Amino acid sequence: MTLPVYRHPDLAGVRAGRDLVVDGDEAHHAVVVRRTRAGERVVLADGAGTSALCTVTAAAKGRLEVRVEECAADPEPLPRVSVVQAVPKGERGELAVSVLTEVGVARVVPWAAERCVATWKGERAAKGRAKWEATARESAKQARRTWFPDVAALASTDDVVALVGETDLALVLHEAEGGVAIDALDLSDVRDVLVVVGPEGGLSDAELDRLTAAGARTVRLGAEVLRTSTAGVAAVAALLSRTPRWGA
Structure with a gap:
């Protein structure tokens, strides 16, 4: 043990x-x-x-x-994976942060997406971030990590679009036809990966258009549609299984 x-x-x-x-x-x-x-x-x-x-x-x-x-x-694990997580309702946000931390993400960015059911404003935004930070810290210790993930401040869609432009490989999870399968992605020489997870109500057309225009690629995880709180960990696990971090 x-x-x-x-x-x-x-x-x-x-x-x-x-x-x-x-x-x-x-x-x-x-x-x-x-x-x-x-x-x-x-x-x-x-x-x-x-x-x-x-x-x-x-x-x-x-x-x-x-x-x-x-x-x-320990050197920082590469590729470095960040997840933009649209803020879910209830305790699903902490669930998402916990499993993302356990699987090895470097940063979690809470996102005020257009169709988010839950809203973080003012004092609620500070409390929400504090809860996510505490969850990430405890999950990192449970996972025996020496690098703990960062939890960013609440991001707007403008902020997320800017992150897409700064990243080697930016991916948007989307169930529509036309998205590339994760196992078809070329991850060689990629140091930074950004995964964008939409809210319970899905991404709006305007959000999807802006993200893809900034350079993000839409990816699908198969025929099933996952909850916003579990889609990110499924995507990150699939990505890391194809990198040296998980023995590929």
Whole structure:
């Protein structure tokens, strides 16, 4: 069984033999929820590729003391995959973020698409992003990731169009005839992939036209029509299965 991962915000320059302290919510989860005790081993990760294998030297409520055994710096996994996720209703947004994190995306961009049932405005937008960030952080630790995904601010369609223009390969999931099958895509020499997932009500014609005009390609995932909360993870898994990240 792999060791549990906890986030430590600053591992820069950390070397074997150094003592570190984990406090706050991370320590509470380790000590109270997981019942971590002195002598056990854990992994600390800063979310940007650096990790430290540690032995727990003391555990008390709200505080975990560890001694570093060894450190590692993992390169960022390539291709780097970002997902533009139209904001779903209810808890489906957190579900989408959780499974996208587990499968290995680098960034999740919440999108206020034209036909979104849920709307994020003002304070609700800040709370929605905070929930997605917390979900991504916890899912990254569960998946034993050393690189944690970024959750961007709520994007407009103009923002998404700009992202399409900045990306090596931009894909829009769409069930209509004419979209290319994922297994027909050429992923050689692609470093950045952007996957756009529409809302429950589907993309509007205007949105689809703007995205494809900016350079995005429409892709299909077969005959089935997936929910907005699961379409992204299905697409990303299909893409990564054809890259060195998943042994292709």
